[in-house]
Every structure is written in C-alpha cells, then in structure tokens.
Amino acid sequence: MLKCENVQPQLSAYVDREMPLWTVRLIRWHLKRCPTCAHEAMRIQQTDKILQQLDPVKTSDNFLPDLMRCAAAITVIEREQISAIRRILRRLESSFAWMRYSFRTRMRPYAVAASLALIVSVVSLTLYQPRLPLPSNDALTLAQVPSEKQALLVEFEIVPINQFPKPHLSSNRRTSPFTPVDQHQER
Amino acid sequence: MRTSDEELMMKCRNGDMSAFELLVMRYKDLITNFIYRSISDYHRAEDLAQETFLRVFRSAGRYEPKCQFKNWLYLIATNLCRNEIRDRKRRNTAYLDDLIPDNEDTSYVELMQDVSQLPDEVYEKKERQIIIQQTIDRLPENQRLALLLVSYQNLRYDEIAEVLECSVSAVKSLIHRARQNMKTLLIEVGIGESSHAKV
Known part of the structure; x- marks a missing residue:
C-alpha cells in the first residue's frame, strides 16, 4: 500500500500524466482513500489553472521581416567568405546527413528485414552439411573375385598395437652413422 | 502532408530560405511567449527570440537530426534566457519594463473592446496577470x-x-x-x- 510521503512527491507527475498507467491507478486508488493527498492534488491543479490565466503574447508584425533580413545578410556574408570547394564539400556533407537521416527514419524496417535475411542465410549455410553418398552394397567378397585377379588384391592384417613387433636394430647401427670416428681407436 | 521540422531544417541547411521562414512561422509565437514568461520583458523577449532563430540559421550547416528540432530550439532559447537572467542578476538592475508590461496599453484596448466584460473586471484580470507573472519571476x-x-x-x-x-x-x-x-x-x-x- 502506498504511503502519503511517497505519493505527494509524485502528484505533479500524476497531474501531468507523466507516469506509467499502473502507477496512475495506484495513486488514484490512494487518492480515493486519503483526503489529505486528494486535497494536495486538487491544489496542484488549481495552481496550474491560475497559471493558465496568463494571456499569450504575439510577436510584432516586424518580427518576421526583420529576422529574414538578418538571415539573408548572414547568407550573403557567408557566401562571400566560403570558397567554391568548401561550398561543394558542405553540400556533399549535407546530402550525406540527409541520407543518414532518411535511412534512420524511413528505411529502418527495410534495413532490419535485410539484416535478418542475411543472418538467417549465413547461419543456414554454416549449419548445412551436404549428405555424403552411402557405401554401396555392391562390394564383392573375396570368393566372388576371379582367381586371376585375387593376386592383385592387397593383403593386410590388423595387428593390435601392443603386439606390434619391435624393430630389430643391429649393434653397429646403434651409434649414429654421423658420430665422428676416433682415429686412435681405428689404429 | 505536413513537412516535418527536421526535413525543413535539412532544406534550410541546403540554403532554402523558404524552409527557414516556415520554421520561424511555426515557432515564433511559442518561443517569444516562453522567453517573455522567463524574463518578463516583451521587447527583450522578441530580441532574444530573433537571436534564437538566427542561431538556428547560423548552425544549420552543423545540424544533425539526432533529436527533435523543437527540443533543440527550446535548448537554444533556454540558454539565452539563462544568460539574460544571470546578466540581470549580475547588474542587479530593475527594469521599468519589469514593473509595467510592454503591451499593457494595447492589451487594455483589446480587452476594453470586449463588451462581455465590465471595465473593473478587465482591470482586475490584468492586475491578476501581473501578479501571477511577478510570482513566476x-x-x-x-x-x-x-x-x-x-x-x-x-x-x-x-x-x-x-x-x-x-x-x-x-x-x-x-x-x-x-x-x-x-x-x-x-x-x-x-x-x-x-x-x-x-x-
């Protein structure tokens, strides 16, 4: 349940409807039950009504012509000061800015759709695995191979690694062939 | 279709004076009112409103539509108001304009033409407005x-x-x-x- 000290600082925002709907409902519910806060809210609204009593002022008739004259003078001075290249650069810069702006405001949905499509295609290409052809069942057994061709077949034997025969190394080959031979020993 | 302020500003950036004029037409009363309520001096408020628009025009080349044009315009006007309020405080000057509204005569004439209100009601209303403005100040x-x-x-x-x-x-x-x-x-x-x- 909301307390008065929490509600009262929120009343201005409540009067201006500058809060989420659920908070508005909570405060409205509190105001129905708390006459002090309800009175406070009413006084804020009254203050606002008093402020609205001020009549708006209008600009004088010379406002716009004077302003446009000043603006035109600024343009002339700038044109005289800025060289042709800088003017072209500025025009280019402004058109790029305009493109950026229109992209941000108008093209955003298209850009989002295009990037989504790109992401989907990249992901699907990455995940796609082409199916390799399965081994065919037309392999021949040894008995089916003609006898003259049986000699061509390569024989092989599967040997477990612990039963693999150790290489036979002769005693004179234990030393490296590149070891320098001691000349005294040779004599 | 109403052209957005940002589009008009981009045209203004390319040197389109009519776009700038349209922007001024849209906001001149709002900005002048805002400045007038902030500093309580009608003539100075008009000057500052003109200055606000001139600043917008001068910086049109650097304008990027990152935020709403309206907010940018109010930001410039607010900064000018702040400077004016601080200048006045520094000088500690009381302007005669602060005591008597500038367009008082014309407003009274306009109000007197309104036959639906009695003269004393008109006077009371005007007095009330002056007090409210002074309270805001x-x-x-x-x-x-x-x-x-x-x-x-x-x-x-x-x-x-x-x-x-x-x-x-x-x-x-x-x-x-x-x-x-x-x-x-x-x-x-x-x-x-x-x-x-x-x-």
Whole structure:
C-alpha cells in the first residue's frame, strides 16, 4: 500500500500524466482513500489553472521581416567568405546527413528485414552439411573375385598395437652413422 | 502532408530560405511567449527570440537530426534566457519594463473592446496577470524554466530533460518543487486558496 510521503512527491507527475498507467491507478486508488493527498492534488491543479490565466503574447508584425533580413545578410556574408570547394564539400556533407537521416527514419524496417535475411542465410549455410553418398552394397567378397585377379588384391592384417613387433636394430647401427670416428681407436 | 521540422531544417541547411521562414512561422509565437514568461520583458523577449532563430540559421550547416528540432530550439532559447537572467542578476538592475508590461496599453484596448466584460473586471484580470507573472519571476531559475516548459509549452518530461540537460527524475522533482513554491507564493499574494481553507 502506498504511503502519503511517497505519493505527494509524485502528484505533479500524476497531474501531468507523466507516469506509467499502473502507477496512475495506484495513486488514484490512494487518492480515493486519503483526503489529505486528494486535497494536495486538487491544489496542484488549481495552481496550474491560475497559471493558465496568463494571456499569450504575439510577436510584432516586424518580427518576421526583420529576422529574414538578418538571415539573408548572414547568407550573403557567408557566401562571400566560403570558397567554391568548401561550398561543394558542405553540400556533399549535407546530402550525406540527409541520407543518414532518411535511412534512420524511413528505411529502418527495410534495413532490419535485410539484416535478418542475411543472418538467417549465413547461419543456414554454416549449419548445412551436404549428405555424403552411402557405401554401396555392391562390394564383392573375396570368393566372388576371379582367381586371376585375387593376386592383385592387397593383403593386410590388423595387428593390435601392443603386439606390434619391435624393430630389430643391429649393434653397429646403434651409434649414429654421423658420430665422428676416433682415429686412435681405428689404429 | 505536413513537412516535418527536421526535413525543413535539412532544406534550410541546403540554403532554402523558404524552409527557414516556415520554421520561424511555426515557432515564433511559442518561443517569444516562453522567453517573455522567463524574463518578463516583451521587447527583450522578441530580441532574444530573433537571436534564437538566427542561431538556428547560423548552425544549420552543423545540424544533425539526432533529436527533435523543437527540443533543440527550446535548448537554444533556454540558454539565452539563462544568460539574460544571470546578466540581470549580475547588474542587479530593475527594469521599468519589469514593473509595467510592454503591451499593457494595447492589451487594455483589446480587452476594453470586449463588451462581455465590465471595465473593473478587465482591470482586475490584468492586475491578476501581473501578479501571477511577478510570482513566476520569484521562482529559482531552473524551477521557473521547467514550470514554463510544462505549463505553457506542453512539453513532456523527457523533452524538458533534454532541453534543461538533466535527467527525467530531476525534471520531475524540479516541477514538483516549482509548483509547491508557486502555490505558497500565490497564497502570499492573495491568489489561490490558503492551506487550511479546505481539507
């Protein structure tokens, strides 16, 4: 349940409807039950009504012509000061800015759709695995191979690694062939 | 179809004076009112409003439509108002214009032409308006600007936060305090209900 000290600082925002709907409902519910806060809210609204009593002022008739004259003078001075290249650069810069702006405001949905499509295609290409052809069942057994061709077949034997025969190394080959031979020993 | 302010500003950036004129037409009254309520001097308010638009025109080349044009315009106007208020404080000057509204005569004439109101009613209304304006002037600078932006310019809190360059919660608290102060000051001057009149 909301307390008065929490509600009262929120009343201005409540009067201006500058809060989420659920908070508005909570405060409205509190105001129905708390006459002090309800009175406070009413006084804020009254203050606002008093402020609205001020009549708006209008600009004088010379406002716009004077302003446009000043603006035109600024343009002339700038044109005289800025060289042709800088003017072209500025025009280019402004058109790029305009493109950026229109992209941000108008093209955003298209850009989002295009990037989504790109992401989907990249992901699907990455995940796609082409199916390799399965081994065919037309392999021949040894008995089916003609006898003259049986000699061509390569024989092989599967040997477990612990039963693999150790290489036979002769005693004179234990030393490296590149070891320098001691000349005294040779004599 | 109504061309958006940002599009007009981009045209203005390319040197289109008619786009600038259209922007001025859209906002001149709003900006002048805002400045007038902030500094209570009609002629100075017009000068500052013109200065605001000239600043917009000068910086059109650098304009990037990152935020709303309206907020940017109010930001420039607010900065000019702040400078003016601080200058006045520094000089400690009381302007005659502060005491007598500039367009008083013309307003009275306009109001007198309105036959639906009695002359004393017209006078009372005018007096009341002067008192309200003087009460607004007594508010601290930031509170005054925030209150004016929400009450007369109908800006949202997030827009005001952008204009005053602070957070939305700061704006909320500024407006709340401004209204509290306003209420007290109005009771002091005899406008509005006293605190224990009705509970």
